[in-house]
Amino acid sequence: AQKVTQAQTEISVVEKEDVTLDCVYETRDTTYYLFWYKQPPSGELVFLIRRNSFDEQNEISGRYSWNFQKSTSSFNFTITASQVVDSAVYFCALTSGGDMRFGAGTRLTVKP
Amino acid sequence: NAGVMQNPRHLVRRRGQEARLRCSPMKGHSHVYWYRQLPEEGLKFMVYLQKENIIDESGMPKERFSAEFPKEGPSILRIQQVVRGDSAAYFCATRTSGSWETQYFGPGTRLLVL
Numbered sequence: 506a507q508k509v510t511q512a513q514t515e516i517s518v519v520e521k522e523d524v525t526l527d528c529v530y531e532t533r534d535t536t537y538y539l540f541w542y543k544q545p546p547s548g549e550l551v552f553l554i555r556r557n558s559f560d561e562q563n564e565i566s567g568r569y570s571w572n573f574q575k576s577t578s579s580f581n582f583t584i585t586a587s588q589v590v591d592s593a594v595y596f597c598a599l600t601s602g603g604d605m606r607f608g609a610g611t612r613l614t615v616k617p
Numbered sequence: 618n619a620g621v622m623q624n625p626r627h628l629v630r631r632r633g634q635e636a637r638l639r640c641s642p643m644k645g646h647s648h649v650y651w652y653r654q655l656p657e658e659g660l661k662f663m664v665y666l667q668k669e670n671i672i673d674e675s676g677m678p679k680e681r682f683s684a685e686f687p688k689e690g691p692s693i694l695r696i697q698q699v700v701r702g703d704s705a706a707y708f709c710a711t712r713t714s715g716s717w718e719t720q721y722f723g724p725g726t727r728l729l730v731l
Contacts, residue, residue: 538718538719542722548706548724548725548727549722549724549725550660550708550722550725552722555718555719557718596659596660598660600717600718600720602717602718603665603673604650604652604662604665604673604676605650605652605660605662605710605720606662607652607659607660607661608659609658609659610658610659
């Protein structure tokens with residue numbers, strides 16, 4: 506069975522703080538893809554990153570960075586120097602060929 | 618190339634009415650997935666369709682819900698005799714046959730049952 510766990514339900518930080526959102530996954534498949542999505546208050550899903558199971562290189566995109574560790578089945582997301590516009594719900598997701606399994610989401614609030 | 622389109626974006630129904638949600642895939646996409654997001658929760662898989670076929674409906678409620686993806690036209694998620702608990706955001710995602718790893722999500726339909 507596949508499962509994605511985002512243990513942090515809500516996080517609140519002050520602008521310019523760094524924040525890390527945790528994601529732990531379970532799968533028996535050797536080939537799979539992991540994703541992060543942002544869901545702003547408007548409700549649409551904004552794709553942030555896709556990472557396949559064979560690529561454990563960390564990735565940085567501007568203020569965003571992702572740490573993929575197969576040994577701990579984790580795919581954590583860090584926002585550096587957070588901004589108010591980063592306030593949203595963030596979802597981690599997993600697929601290995603069928604439907605996507607989503608975590609419950611982490612609501613991030615960045616206060617000015 | 619237009620993205621995945623869903624309509625209506627917002628739908629209000631009274632208990633007992635029918636709700637029809639439409640998903641128009643991106644050009645060249647013949648695979649459609651429907652997901653439901655209840656308030657304050659993550660997205661949950663409902664059904665997976667290819668043109669004219671239901672491939673996996675393991676996430677669909679047994680009653681009142683049905684889905685189709687005809688040869689021509691959009692995919693339709695149909696909810697009969699809606700109840701308040703059906704209030705949710707319904708997202709569809711589509712992909713090509715060759716790229717199982719990437720689904721493109723539509724903007725969602727927010728259903729409110731009064």
